[in-house]
Amino acid sequence: MTTDMNFDFLQSARRTIKLEQEAIAQLEGRLTDDFATACQLILNCKGRVVVTGMGKSGHIGNKMAATLASTGTPAFFVHPGEASHGDMGMIQPSDVVIALSNSGETGEVTSLLPLLKRLGTALISMTGNPESTLGRAANAHLNTGVNQEACPLNLAPTSSTTCALVMGDALAVALLEARGFTAEDFAFSHPGGSLGRRLLLKVEDIMHGGSQIPVVTSAATLSEALLVVTSKGLGMTTVQDNGKLSGIFTDGDLRRAIDNGVDIHTATMADVMTVGGKTTTPGTLAAEALKLMEDNKINALVVKDGDQTVGVINMHDLLRAGVI
Incomplete structure (x- = not known):
């Protein structure tokens, strides 16, 4: 040869x-x-x-x-x-x-x-x-x-x-x-792949629930809310009154408050929160939650089961889960 x-x-x-x-x-x-x-x-x-x-x-x-x-x-x-x-x-x-x-x-x-x-x-x-x-x-x-x-x-x-x-x-x-x-059937055979994560992973699988949920009332001061935001490490907090969701406060809300000249020493959550806020449900696909965030240019969602707030989810959670 x-x-x-x-x-x-x-x-x-x-x-x-x-x-x-x-x-x-x-x-x-x-x-x-x-x-x-x-x-x-x-x-x-x-x-x-x-x-x-x-x-x-x-x-x-x-x-x-x-x-x-x-x-x-x-x-x-x-x-x-x-x-x-x-x-x-x-x-x-x-x-x-x-x-x-x-x-x-x-x-x-x-x-x-x-x-x-x-x-x-x-x-x-x-x-x-x-x-x-x-x-x-x-x-x-x-x-x-x-x-x-x-x-x-x-x-x-x-x-x-x-x-x-x-x-x-x-x-x-x-x-x-x-x-x-179907594509969902395919995902069951490929749970470790990106398609499997997008078609099988639900919000309830990766959300923060229970004691991990940051909570303040609408009467809480801005400084009190910032302590909760920092301690929970999610870049946001829910605002709840009598067990009902009143709104959400995020890093973005803080920046807007400062830009609008709000007195950060006296302001309460009622003055600076986003009323209501975008929400999702535990059974929603994580990929759908991602699309909701992207469409509304937000980084976090409150998870509700009926009228009850059961968790929160943010972009970092979706990133860690491989949905992004």
């Missing part, structure tokens, strides 16, 4: 991309009614979808199982070699198996066929040869064949694995749409 130091890397990359694009373009023409049959088998499945494949097909299968699981179709990957040494116990008659093999003759995969038949487990195959052992044994066959691999030797799985990946995505998306899968 010798290295050509003058090799045109860009030309090679363009050739690979072109060949894989052509392979994907041809994939649509290989779709048959078996694709719809595969979808129905999975939709009617009472168990789980079990994806299996060897080598590069196995790597694609792993990704396929992950995509299915995150879009409403419970799925997991089983290595075919391990299946022959105990992991067949993970597969049940109520499951559906998706088996990947470009040739359709991979020994580790085809050796599972008698066992799957004995279990009565439905089988979907994804191969490049419908007449292969795996293709003929399946209840539904998805043809991912290619005319040529992107590998110049036509040996390394390249175009074929790309087509298998695309077919897996097509399967997952078709099932997603058939199930009426």
Whole structure:
């Protein structure tokens, strides 16, 4: 093996991309009614979808199982070699198996066929040869064949694995749409992601409640209110009279009071507070609370449950929670 130091890397990359694009373009023409049959088998499945494949097909299968699981179709990957040494116990008659093999003759995969038949487990195959052992044994066959691999030797799985990946995505998306899968459903599968936080996190999950709520009355002096604002560390205080919210006092209100020449030594909350103030509820999505703050150019909201003040929330809380 010798290295050509003058090799045109860009030309090679363009050739690979072109060949894989052509392979994907041809994939649509290989779709048959078996694709719809595969979808129905999975939709009617009472168990789980079990994806299996060897080598590069196995790597694609792993990704396929992950995509299915995150879009409403419970799925997991089983290595075919391990299946022959105990992991067949993970597969049940109520499951559906998706088996990947470009040739359709991979020994580790085809050796599972008698066992799957004995279990009565439905089988979907994804191969490049419908007449292969795996293709003929399946209840539904998805043809991912290619005319040529992107590998110049036509040996390394390249175009074929790309087509298998695309077919897996097509399967997952078709099932997603058939199930009426929503953005909120997706968030439940991705609670650690930014989408999950925006669609699942509620005000009650991050608000300051109980003794953390800063409270003064409308008769409290400005200096008394500032002590409460400082001690609670939220940059604001609620103003409540007889258990009812009268208003809110924030850093912004203090600046406006000073700009208006208010005597800070004698002024009371009734003189300087924002009457009423913007409020939200405990069950409101944190993302909606953020939008309310942004729309009104404010940094804090009072949280009310009916007439009762139950908490406060500010921009820092949303930032720490990852909503921003």
